[in-house]
Amino acid sequence: MGQLFSDTSNNEDNGDLVSSVTKYFMEIKAENKIISQETIHLIEFHLKNGNIQGAKSAINAALKIIEKAPINIAVTGESGGGKSSFINALRGVGPEDQGAAEEGITETTMMRNSYKHPKIETLVLWDLPGIGTMNFPPKDYLEKVKFQEYDFFIIVSATRFTKLQLDLAKAIRFMKKNYYFVRTKVDIDLQNEKESKPRTFDREKTLQQIRSYCVNTFTQNNMDEPQIFLISNRHLSDYDFPILMDTLIKDLSNQKRHNFMLSLPNITEAVIDRKHKSLQQHIWLEAFTAGLLAAIPGVGIHTNDVEKLKVKLNHYRVLFGVDDASLDVIAKDSQVPIEQLRKIIKSPYLLETKKEETLGEMLFKYLEKFHLANGGLLAADFYFRKTFYLEFLFLDTVTEDAKVLLRETYSKI
Secondary structure, eight states: OGGGGOOOTTOOOOHHHHHHHHHHHHTSOGGGOSSOHHHHHHHHHHHHTTOHHHHHHHHHHHHHHHHHOOEEEEEEEOTTSSHHHHHHHHHTOOTTSTTOOOOSOOOOOOSOEEEEOSSOTTEEEEEOOOGGGSOSOHHHHHHHTTGGGOSEEEEEESSOOOHHHHHHHHHHHHTTOEEEEEEOOHHHHHHHHHHHOTTTOOHHHHHHHHHHHHHHHHHHTTOOOOOEEEOOSSOTTSTTHHHHHHHHHHHSOHHHHHHHHHHSOOOSHHHHHHHHHHHHHHHHHHHHHHHTTOOOOOOOOOHHHHHHHHHHHHHHHHHTTOSHHHHHHHHHHHTOOHHHHHHTOOGGGTTOOSOHHHHHHHHHHHHHHHHHHTTTTSOTTOOOOHHHHHHHHHHHHHHHHHHHHHHHHGGGO
């Protein structure tokens, strides 16, 4: 492995640095990038001029913005339309979990209620009173609920959208905010249709009828047909929920995209992969600022490093829902014994060793695999510190654990 571990800390040629940074971000789709193109150009500019510290400062500033950027999502709709269960679904909590939005409760409040995401501190969902419950025209309603605080609005209905909601959408657009129409409870509609017409039931035809029923409201009110997302709050991977999440991610600014992606429930392997790619970028950027040119002369891992790595590993396990608390919930929901779930995942046991040499051997094996799998990720002449390579290993492992759990339990939940 000679050249793999060569010391390049004295290499003054920044050509490889610039080309590697450029290539790395070129391979990431625009809607998945967690830093802006302007920041990427600034990093490249500093590197071309040999200003490593300037590049690090630009990345540090971007990471701080990502860490602190608030994400506020407003959810509004009529009582019984599935607002609360939609909020719970986005937060990844069940109706009986602590802090869940109360479902099936007749709306009487004239105030907005906030619900923080249990894993992403910067993400807050706001349950707004239905516009029909407040005797204000749309513009006054928006000012009353502090429209300027939200990144976007989600307008929820279990039937068709009312004229008040359509007028609200016009006002939101006038105030230069995004809005999305979500039609909930389509699973119940499909089940009712199937029971009433067992011989002629056609799933796709029924879904199209539901969509057309909603669209008619817009045409009748001289509005262009918007994208309408048909979802079930109980079966998130079905219908349009994944499409809605993709749309929100694309519409969010780069600095808010990262935490929103990490907040998504593991409903499909595609979602898990997006979270993985987002965190991989974050690790890459952190590694750069910590000393991209640090050599890996040996494989010894210091005790302090191990303690920091434990914290990182636990953090990734929580984000990907493979920590002990999440396993307990999954076991109860799927009725799969928790011991069985523990047997099929690997991340809890990554650092269960008292021999530093064993961790070092694991690092060596991963480095070989990493460079084969990510030939375009880094230039051959410089490397991250060993602790960051281990973070990549942790990330890959928890990602695969999340997929394994999804395959094992999806059909049972």
